Amino acid sequence: MKSEIGKLATDLKNFIKSSDEDDLVFCSGKNNLTQVKDNKPSQAEFTGKNATDCADKAVVMEQLASQINSCARCDLGATRIKAVPGEGNINAKLMFIGEGPGYEEDRQGRPFVGKAGQLLDKIIAAMGFAREEVFIANMVKCHPMIDASDPDKRGNDRAPNFDEIAVCRRYIEQQINTILPDYVVALGGVAAKSLIMEAASLSSIRGKIYDLRLSAVELKKPVKIIATFHPAALLRNPGWKKDAWTDLKVLLAAMGRAPAPRQ
Numbered sequence: 001m002k003s004e005i006g007k008l009a010t011d012l013k014n015f016i017k018s019s020d021e022d023d024l025v026f027c028s029g030k031n032n033l034t035q036v037k038d039n040k041p042s043q044a045e046f047t048g049k050n051a052t053d054c055a056d057k058a059v060v061m062e063q064l065a066s067q068i069n070s071c072a073r074c075d076l077g078a079t080r081i082k083a084v085p086g087e088g089n090i091n092a093k094l095m096f097i098g099e100g101p102g103y104e105e106d107r108q109g110r111p112f113v114g115k116a117g118q119l120l121d122k123i124i125a126a127m128g129f130a131r132e133e134v135f136i137a138n139m140v141k142c143h144p145m146i147d148a149s150d151p152d153k154r155g156n157d158r159a160p161n162f163d164e165i166a167v168c169r170r171y172i173e174q175q176i177n178t179i180l181p182d183y184v185v186a187l188g189g190v191a192a193k194s195l196i197m198e199a200a201s202l203s204s205i206r207g208k209i210y211d212l213r214l215s216a217v218e219l220k221k222p223v224k225i226i227a228t229f230h231p232a233a234l235l236r237n238p239g240w241k242k243d244a245w246t247d248l249k250v251l252l253a254a255m256g257r258a259p260a261p262r263q
């Protein structure tokens, strides 16, 4: 079993490394952004330096968003209405990462704006943050649908599959490595398994703090990650809210923060 897991991890790393590196956004020097032509720096311009070497994180984040908005690397790009790069404070100490956009997000091009998003807003507020203080994104940037021929159908959302995540994760990894938050919250099993432990169940890894390790880029500074339930799962199973709050209190304690006072 261990060797199978190891092989899976190696296959994933090789797959990502073997993918084109020419759309990774990097800096050519401390205060100079790599020249980007058609949103694609050439291999010669690929310096291996990290986005956090840049003076202007906002420009890097905009470049990433621009690449995401025109991306067609996987089939989801052909059926999306709008890509959803993510939004929030690019200097955030805290990032929330879900699995992928749903019906509303596909239409608005913004993450977590449906019913699950409204619950996430309440969770963020209960933690003592404003939505604008954190950064919110997803593992994949385009809407995965059960029936891609009918994008107007409600209840047509599905979780992204392994291949879609493998192709798209370059974007979320570069976003993390640009923002460099202190903590990431993986919302739901897909994000938790993708970012913490592929072979584990959400129930076995949630509520514990791990060191985040990325596949496509090397983190410039240590980032911690904790997993809890996806807000959509909490809407389907309100009884899990108490457990989710227990997970998030572990995070708040690690951050040295207290929950917002009860209204």
Ligand code: SF4
Pocket (backbone or CB within 6 Å): 068, 071, 072, 073, 074, 075, 076, 077, 078, 083, 140, 141, 142, 164, 167, 168
């Ligand atoms: S899901 Fe990601 S990889 Fe696929 S088309 Fe959208 S941005 Fe590109």
